[in-house]
Amino acid sequence: MNKPFKTPLAAYDPHYDPLVSDGPGRNRDYAPTYWSATAGAPPEDDGAITRDIDTEVAIVGSGFTGLACAAFLAREHGIKPLVLEANRVAWGCSTRNGGQGQNASGRLTRSQWIERWGLDVAKRLHAEIRDGFETFEDMIRQSPIDCEPQRGGHLYIAHRKRNLDKIAAEAKVLTDVFGEPTRVIGVDELRRDYLDEAEAVGAVLEPLGTGVHPAKLAFGYQQMARAAGAKIHPGSPVIEITNQRGAFHLRTPGGTVKARAVGIATGAYTAPGMTRLLRGRCMPILSNSIVTRPLTAAELEATGFKTRLVLTDTRVLRFYYRLLPDNRVQIGS
Known part of the structure; x- marks a missing residue:
């Protein structure tokens, strides 16, 4: 039996720029991330x-x-x-990436879908996104490698009253029009049961959200x-x-x-x-992410983390973060 040909592994190049470089290289090693270091x-x-x-x-x-x-x-x-x-x-x-799977719909809200294209198109768009998320979950269940799924939903955290009002209105549309049971969480419940986010004024809990390695x-x-x-x-x-x-x-x-x-x-x-x-159809978007060392029990108490849900916020430059299975905090923007 012939063994696959293995080209020599090349060093990772942090300077690759897809807009100007000739190509991403050949057989380069992985970027030195937490994920590649812990995947086996x-x-x-x-x-x-x-x-x-x-x-x-x-x-x-x-x-x-x-x-x-x-x-x-x-x-x-x-x-x-x-x-x-x-x-x-x-x-x-x-x-x-951040390892977060959500019921994501891009920059436009579902209310804007309805306004632009009508309810029928909006419902079909939502069904396509829901089908994609369910396929994602099926692939996790079928995977022969445990990817450490963290299920339970997506917590969308607001840091301004006007942001909370906006996402609360969208939560009602998600529940009443699209059948996704989405609820608003007040700041007291948020800090008591989920995390003590100092600048938060409330949040919305969406039912679909899973974190993975x-x-x-x-x-x-x-x-x-x-x-x-x-x-x-x-x-x-x-x-x-x-x-x-x-x-x-x-x-x-x-x-x-x-x-x-x-x-x-x-x-x-x-x-x-x-x-x-x-040509001219790719627009790279920069995203930065860090992972801490495992937090001690005292540090977890000090940071106020009580949930392992996937978390994002309503800032213009949005943050995404969560508590990983080994008690590290991963945060990106």
């Missing part, structure tokens, strides 16, 4: 591309999106896709995709995608992959020259 050894993969190869579907990018796409194609459609990754599996955002979840997706028949090739950056005679040709340093269809799941780490279809 990455699962087996299929090694770098070393020759020209044909496949029905090629997926560029091995984060949550690429790996989940590969798993669903293989399990539900009988398509055994080939996943191409420039660096290590789940090297980008999937091992660098994102790198462990990504590794679980990786195992699920390969078990279903997908091939995952790290150390294989796609330099260029061209369409020749009805087939896509994805050029990598080790060989060209010929595919009938291509899925691009690279997020903000997309190399600018990979395909003209994405």
Whole structure:
């Protein structure tokens, strides 16, 4: 049996800028995050591309999106896709995020959906978001790797009376119109039962919210995709995608992959020259996150943490934070 070809691991480059750099590198190590340091050894993969190869579907990018796409194609459609990754599996955002899954709807509120597009469209949008969250929960339950889920909902904390009034009104819409039992929590209840947030004036508790160890979840997706028949090739950056005679040709340093269809799941780490279809379409957003050492019992009491729900606030530059299973506090913005 031939073993997968392993290219030498390159050092992580903190200076990579997807808007100006030639590409994210080849087989670079993970960013030195808490998640990558505590996820354990990455699962087996299929090694770098070393020759020209044909496949029905090629997926560029091995984060949550690429790996989940590969798993669903293989399990539900009988398509055994080939996943191409420039660096290590789940090297980008999937091992660098806050690990919070919510009933998120973007910048517009559901009231604004109704105002702009009508109730029927708004309800269909909500159903799509709800379906996505339920799929996320299904993947957590199916994952062969324990990703330390913290369930129970999402606490949306207001720091101004006008912000509380706004999210309280949206909570009523979520409950009455969309059937999501969402409730307003007063400042006394918040400090007594959840956390002693000094600047908070109240909060809204949404029923859908789950925190995870994102790198462990990504590794679980990786195992699920390969078990279903997908091939995952790290150390294989796609330099260029061209369409020749009805087939896509994805050029990598080790060989060209010929595919009938291509899925691009690279997020903000997309190399600018990979395909003209994405030129000018990526807008990287900076997010910073830190994780403390485990807090002592006295420190937990002093900080007022009594909940392990996922937390965000209503500031313009929003903070997201939570108490992790090992009593560290993770906070980002």
